Amino acid sequence: MPRPPSSTDALRRLIGLRWLSIGVMLGVLLCVPWLLDIPLPGAALLPVAATLIAINAASMLRLAHLGDDVRPAELFAQLCIDLAAWSAFLYFTGGATNPLISLLLPLVAIGAATVPGPWAWSLAVLAVAAYSLLWDFNEQLDIYDSGLAVHWHLAGMWLTFALSAGVIVWYVVRMTAAIRSRDQALAEAREASLRNERIVALGNLAAGAAHELGTPLGTMAILAGELARNPALDDDTRADAELLRTQIAHCKTILGGLTLRAGSLRAEGGTTMAADAWLAGITQRWRSLRPHVPLATRIDCGTPPPLLVADATLEQAIHNLINNAADAEPQGVECAARIDGAQLVVEVLDRGPGMPAGLQAGRDAVASPGPGLGIGLLLAFGAVERCGGTIAFTPRPGGGTIATLSLPLSALQP
Structure with missing residues (x-):
């Protein structure tokens, strides 16, 4: 049976996405000054990536040692950490003018697919607030060629859109597969429950039959015994009567054990x-x-x-x-x-x-x-x-x- 999705699976997916965020941040720090000749404040940005690495390591240890009790509030806190990290990263790299600001949108989409409605709406409000603040509060980068700046800004918007689309599709596909797995597990559990109800009903019928059959089987045993002792019978008929008496004894033994056997995985007195x-x-x-x-x-x-x-x-x-x-x-x-x-x-x-x-x-x-x-x-x-x-x-x-x-x-x- 497929294992149904859990909040632990959601936390693992968030940890994986955070590693992607760390990779994007470090990639920007390494590539932008080299390819675009745009200086970046590494002294301010490296601590942001380092903090995310430390938080991700702590989250992995939490999963390994504290079990599966992951609450929606914890998932919301994890998303808020990512939102705060990207807000800090964007603050030092141009704020709302940085095309990477579109990466706040996948965080909102992932939150909507991960946490309950009130938490998802709260995350959306925080993302809009962060975008609004970065509009006026930011550290602008020194770009000397304004025409080249517009070109690279448009290229950055395209790259950010492609990355956002890929992240959203990946996460939604994973979530959809998890939901299908859960639905299949629920359907199988429902089917097993219905089958068990039929078995319980059959057990009740068996208990009633055992009670009702006790008397006629006792009568049959007496008659079979008297028939087997009849001296007028030939040997073949007497052998058949003995076999009949033996079979009746087996039936009485089976009926007598129904009480011990019914509804028990290991019957009482099992050796x-x-x-x-x-x-x-x-x-x-x-x-x-x-x-x-x-x-x-x-x-x-x-x-x-x-x-x-x-x-x-x-x-x-x-x-x-x-x-x-x-x-x-x-x-x-x-x-x-x-x-x-x-x-x-x-x-x-x-x-x-x-x-x-x-x-x-x-x-x-x-x-x-x-x-x-x-x-x-x-x-x-x-x-x-x-x-x-x-x-x-x-x-x-x-x-x-x-x-x-x-x-x-x-x-x-x-």
Whole structure:
């Protein structure tokens, strides 16, 4: 996700523009006497540039050590420093007659794009006041050829206009990009909030279903037990009855754990275990629930494997991915897990028909049984994103889909 713009970014841009101002001042001091044969009061102008260098260095240290708490008043003060420095520089170089006075306008434009309205208007008033004062209060330069002076004044006006246009465009483009980045971040946050609201609603429905299903499951367990003990049944029917009783017991265990699992990143009572043992337990529990679908596993978490906290919501996410793959291809699925740098990567592979065209995985839920994508996938995305992980779907060579779940180890380790 793109990082939204902040007042710290604005201060960094102001520091960069101040380095440009310092460069222009030093360039004028070095080039004008040499190219135009116009003497400049270096003893008065050098301290202005030196002061800006010191302030810029202090501002950079402030950013490095005091964090991101930059208030609009501080940004306004930074702009006022630039305005005062240019006013002092212009005072000693002809005042309002110096074509560089147009550089006060970019400061006003930058202030309007950086600080709130009242501060921006205050900066504009100060700039107009500085321009007005420099009209009458200034130190005129000694220029002996009046015709040449007019020529260089016009050339200076052109150069100042070009520089001002470049600065304004650069700053506005940067600000526009920052605003677009902020809008995109807000849109993604809004989308995540809506998705989380759907997950919370599903959680409430699950809690109600767990309460309602407890009684019929208990009745079914009793009937399945009595049926399995019936001596009149043949062996095949008795085996089916035992399997039915086992599945009902699994359902009761799952419903009993909903209270601990709902709404928790790490379920209460979660234990620390090796990554390979955690993943092996997930796949083994899945096999017990769907014994008729072959599941091939390849788990390689290194030696020794990292220790993880058994996260119930992530267990359910992996379970749902395997379940969706089994729905897409009941003849058999594969599950591979490995450590890739600082991430745990789990891949679920099937030979099904692939992802439906136009489906936004993690945002849409398919109501029909269809190709094995539904509410479980939506819940899986919610659980993984809360841990800072991702789920990606790619076509499998030869047909089918590869679901890749990537989880940062830092979010799973104790």
